[in-house]
Amino acid sequence: MRLLMAAALFGAAALYGQENHSHQVHTVAGLGTVNFPVSCNAAAQAKFRRGVALLHSFGYEEAAGSFLEASAADPSCGMAHWGVAMTYYHQIWAPPTPEELKKGSAAAALATRTSAKTERERDYIAALAIYYHDADNTPHLARAVAYREAMKGLHDKYPKDDEAAIFYALAIRGTADEADKTFALQKQAGAILQEVLPRNQNHPGVAHYLIHCYDYPPLAGLALPAARSYAEIAPDAPHALHMPTHIFTRLGLWDESIDSNLASAASAKKRVAKMHPGAASFDELHADDYLVYAWLQRAKDDRALGILKEMRAMSKVDDPQFAAAYAFMAAPARYALERRDWKAAAALQVSPEWFPWKSFPYAEAILHFGRALGCARTGDVAASENEIAKLGELKRLAPKKPYDWAAQVEIQEAAARAWLALAKGEQAQARAMARSAADLEDRTEKHPVTPGPVLPARELLADMLMETGAPAEALAEYRAALQVAPRRFRSLAGAAQAAEQTGDRSTAKRFYAELVELTKGATAPRPELAQANTFLAQK
Structure with missing residues (x-):
């Protein structure tokens, strides 16, 4: 580590890469391990590492606090201001609000003015400055692409800096077109993360961003190992406890989704009580949204209703951002x-x-x-x-x-x-x-x-075909819907009923049996379950 820091202090990129090959990592309690040496004093480095670990789990507010503590410990630590600026750039979620953009721009400018001691650090700062440059006149996506290309240059310049690779992968994923069904950029980012994974088994960003890269029906299975490890890597981060459920939801693994989101909501409650007493956490609401969805698939409607009652009792939110808005609107709509x-x-x-x-x-x-x-x-x-x-x-x-x-x-x-x-x-x-x-x-x-x-619109199409006397067509549409969203209650029930109406008792039996298996322990008297049990009881 001393050799690595000496290399950084003299701006020797080649020596940095040579020493990084040994991959000296630092575990941040409850948040995973990171390998991001900076030329700041020891106290500042410890705070900086914690900030980076939180950053990789999208714990932006808490990360900003750690970076500010790093700056207080070492006022010459330019990378501390880089960290603060990064907390206002939420690459996967949404563009910064005007207020976030103002704060992020100020932090990025301060990072530039606080002359970093190494060329590598100055390169990180310069790359981020590109995103914040001329923000009033340049659209978010254009600036995000420019930042991505700057991170590509940084990754190419420091090929043995795994943090550069990981942040570059995030920048790629952050500019992916969600309508591109080839998933070209998602796969590109995923390949970079897979390459560094063997050296970074306990890195929060690698597991986290792999989930985001593969959070699509054709790719979701690729992220299952990351989904099942991320919560263990960063158990103190509410988002890390929730994030695996993106994949569990894609694959219809409802019990795993429920367990993970219960843990995430509990963690978020504990954290917000310390940081914003009296407020609800947007992380809790985000977990609640997924919980309501999962409980409804398992026909445990009372549990979903309990979540809704908790949401109705909330009087303020720590961060009234989109995830909170979506949860407040989607959860009661889903319940109905x-x-x-x-x-x-x-x-x-x-x-x-x-x-x-x-x-x-x-x-x-x-x-x-x-x-x-x-x-x-x-x-x-x-x-x-x-x-x-x-x-x-x-x-x-x-x-x-x-x-x-x-x-x-x-x-x-x-x-x-x-x-x-x-x-x-x-x-x-x-x-x-x-x-x-x-x-x-x-x-x-x-x-x-x-x-x-x-x-799902295709599920609604299938419903309409059933109601207008076309069960064979409906069955095809329910099957198509289940390819995208497996083990959904409504699609399984609809497919079973459609097959029964067409006289395909073998297919009906298979779908009814899957529905009954899905809803073991159901607490709701759903008519579809009564119909399934009646059918399966027939000889």
């Missing part, structure tokens, strides 16, 4: 829609009223989607039309870049219009609209924060 409680869906309300909903039109759209479906399914055509009109307004307000939220609202609008058409007796048009919505959803991809569509 997954259970086919159309009356409850039609009566969904904005909650909580104190949340800054104007900043999140794409989250608010979930409410109106649920209402539109509920009204259409209960025959209130006029009310459904009003809700669909509101979806159109929100679609125009929703951003198209860097993530195309407008397209997601358009899918909801199209699916709702299909059910409205059916309510009006326009069967042919309704089917065509439902198929169009499903095809559009197939061409897009969920936002990395969300567990999935509130109701």
Whole structure:
């Protein structure tokens, strides 16, 4: 380590790479191991390492505190300000808010002014400065791509600096187009992470970013080892306890998702009680969103309802950002829609009223989607039309870049219009609209924060085909939906019922049996389960 620091102090990139080959790592209690030497004093280095470990688990607020402590311990530590600036650039989540951009730009400028002692450190600082440069006039995505290319140069210059590789992989993943079904950039980032993985088995960023790279139906299985190790690597990070459930949700591993999100929510509660007494944690809400989804698949509706009651009792949030907005809107909508409680869906309300909903039109759209479906399914055509009109307004307000939220609202609008058409007796048009919505959803991809569509459009198409007397076509669509979202209660039940109606008792038996197995210990008297048990009891 002393040789490594000496190399850094003299800016000798070659010697840095030579010494890094020995891969001296430092374990940060409860947060994993990192290998990021900087030319700051020992006290500052310890704080810096903790900040980096937290950064890799998206513990941004706490990471900023550690970096500021590093700066206080060594005012000449330019990388401490780099760390602070990094905490305002949430590459996977969303572009910085104007306030975050202001703070991040100030920290990046301070990092540049605090002359770092090594060329490598100056390169890290210069790369990040590119992202914050001319932020008022240059779009987020253009700056993110410029930062990615700067990190490529840094990675090429220091090929044995695994942190450079890991941060470069994150930059690649952060600029991936979610609509690109080749997943080219995701695979590129994943390959870099897989290359450094053997040397970084306990690194929080490697496991974390592999999950993000492979959080897609065709790739999710590749991330299962990372998903099952990440929580053990960083057990003190609420996000690390939650993040594996992205993969568990993709694969329909509901019990693993439930266990992980319960742990994440508990950890988030403990942390927010120390940092923001009296507030709820957005990390807790994010876990709650996934918990409600998973409990509903297991037909444990009472547990899902318990989560909703906890959410309704919240009076403020530590960080009113998108993950919180999405959870507040999606969880109650799921509770109504997954259970086919159309009356409850039609009566969904904005909650909580104190949340800054104007900043999140794409989250608010979930409410109106649920209402539109509920009204259409209960025959209130006029009310459904009003809700669909509101979806159109929100679609125009929703951003198209860097993530195309407008397209997601358009899918909801199209699916709702299909059910409205059916309510009006326009069967042919309704089917065509439902198929169009499903095809559009197939061409897009969920936002990395969300567990999935509130109701999949292809599943809704299958439902419509069942209701309009086309069970064979419906079975094909349910099967297609299950390829994307395996072990979903509604799709399994629908597939079983469709197969039964076509006379394919063997297929019906298989789907009914899977549904019964999925819902062992169910606490809800779902009619689909009664039908499954009746069918399976027949000789």
